[in-house]
Amino acid sequence: MADVLRIAIQKSGRLSEKSLEIIKNCGIKFGSDARVLKEMASNFPLEFLYVRDDDIPTYIRDGVADIGIVGRNEYDEQAIDLEVIRDLGFAKCRLSVAVPHGFPYTGLESLQGKRIATSYPNILGKVLSERGVTASFIQVSGSVEVTPAVGIADAICDLVSTGATLAMNDLKEVEAVYTSTAVMIGRKEMGNGEKETILKRLLLRIDAVMKAASYKYVLFNLPEEHLAQVADIVGGMKSPTVTRLMETGWVSVQTVVAEDTFWDVFEQLKALGAQGILVTPIEKMTE
Ligand code: PRT
Ligand code: ZN
Numbered sequence: 001m002a003d004v005l006r007i008a009i010q011k012s013g014r015l016s017e018k019s020l021e022i023i024k025n026c027g028i029k030f031g032s033d034a035r036v037l038k039e040m041a042s043n044f045p046l047e048f049l050y051v052r053d054d055d056i057p058t059y060i061r062d063g064v065a066d067i068g069i070v071g072r073n074e075y076d077e078q079a080i081d082l083e084v085i086r087d088l089g090f091a092k093c094r095l096s097v098a099v100p101h102g103f104p105y106t107g108l109e110s111l112q113g114k115r116i117a118t119s120y121p122n123i124l125g126k127v128l129s130e131r132g133v134t135a136s137f138i139q140v141s142g143s144v145e146v147t148p149a150v151g152i153a154d155a156i157c158d159l160v161s162t163g164a165t166l167a168m169n170d171l172k173e174v175e176a177v178y179t180s181t182a183v184m185i186g187r188k189e190m191g192n193g194e195k196e197t198i199l200k201r202l203l204l205r206i207d208a209v210m211k212a213a214s215y216k217y218v219l220f221n222l223p224e225e226h227l228a229q230v231a232d233i234v235g236g237m238k239s240p241t242v243t244r245l246m247e248t249g250w251v252s253v254q255t256v257v258a259e260d261t262f263w264d265v266f267e268q269l270k271a272l273g274a275q276g277i278l279v280t281p282i283e284k285m286t287e
Helices: 016-025 053-061 072-078 121-130 164-168 193-213 224-234 259-271
Strands: 005-010 038-040 046-051 067-071 083-087 093-100 115-118 136-139 155-160 171-180 182-186 215-223 241-244 250-258 275-281
Touching: 005 016, 005 053, 005 193, 016 193, 046 053, 053 067, 053 072, 053 182, 067 072, 072 083, 072 121, 072 171, 072 182, 083 193, 115 121, 121 136, 121 171, 155 171, 164 171, 193 215, 215 224, 215 259, 224 250, 224 259, 250 259, 259 275
Parallel strands: 005 046, 005 067, 115 136, 115 155
Antiparallel strands: 038 046, 067 182, 083 182, 093 155, 093 171, 215 250, 215 275, 241 250
C-alpha cells in the first residue's frame, strides 16, 4: 500500500473544529465523525487520528502520528524536540498571571516566594527564572482559577482568552507572560520520502487557504483622475485590474487587500470618491 501521512487532531475541544475546517478547505474529504478514533480521507493520502491534545506531541515523537495540531502552549510546555511546521493562527490565547484583588502586585518580582497554581510550570518557570524570581508551583490540571479562593495558592498562571473566567472567580489579570496560537507540529526528520512529499502537497494547500483567509477581494468604482493614488493605497498582488466604465471619467477597480489593513484602505478609498465598494472573501490564493 502506498504511504499515507497521519495527522493527529484534538478529538473534542477548542482546537477540533478549526483544525478540521482548515483541512476541509484544502478540498480534502473525510467524514469527520468525531466518535471514530481514526479515519482515512477519501481523496488524499491523509489519515486522521482523533486524540487528546496532551498526547499529540508524544504520538508524533513516537511515530504513531506524523504531524498534529496543538496549542503552542502545549508544545512548549512539553518541550518535546519536534518542529513547528506552520503557525495556524487560530485558538489565540495568552498565559497570564492573575491575583486576588487584595494582592499588591507591582511586577513579576511580587511573586517571589509565593505559591502559584498553574498547568504550565515549565513555561512560567522559564519566564520567572529569567527575571530572577523563585516561587513554588502548585501543579493543577484544571480549575486553576479556584485555587486562591480555597487557600492553596497565592496567585495563578493560566490561559486566558476573554478574561471572563478570571472575572467570575474574582481574580485580576496582572501580566501576560506568553502568547499562544494553534500550530502544526511534526518531527524534524520525517525519515520517509513519500510522507515528506505528501506533507509538501498538504502544505501547499494549507498555505493557499491561510493566505486567502487573510485577504479580501475588493471591487469599486472610482473617478479615473484618482487612479494613481489608489495604486499607492492598495498595491494588489501585482497591480489592480482597471476596467473602463460606460460613464466617462469613471473606472472600475478590482484588487486584493490584506484583512488587517482593510478598514484603513476602505477609509482612504472613500476619501478619494470610491463608490459601490464590494468586498468578498477569497477561497484559495497563491502567488
Ligand atoms: O480534552 P483535551 O485534553 O483534548 O482538551 P483540553 O481541555 O486540554 O484543551 P482545550 O480544548 O480546553 O484547549 C485546547 C487549546 O486551546 C489550549 O491548549 C490552548 O492552546 C487553546 N485555548 C485558547 C485555550 C483557551 N483559548 C482558553 N481560554 N485553552 C483553554 N482556555 C481556558 C483557560 O484554561 C481558562 O480555564 O478557558 C478559560 C479561560 O477562558 P476565558 O475566555 O474565560 O478567558
Ligand atoms: Zn488537554
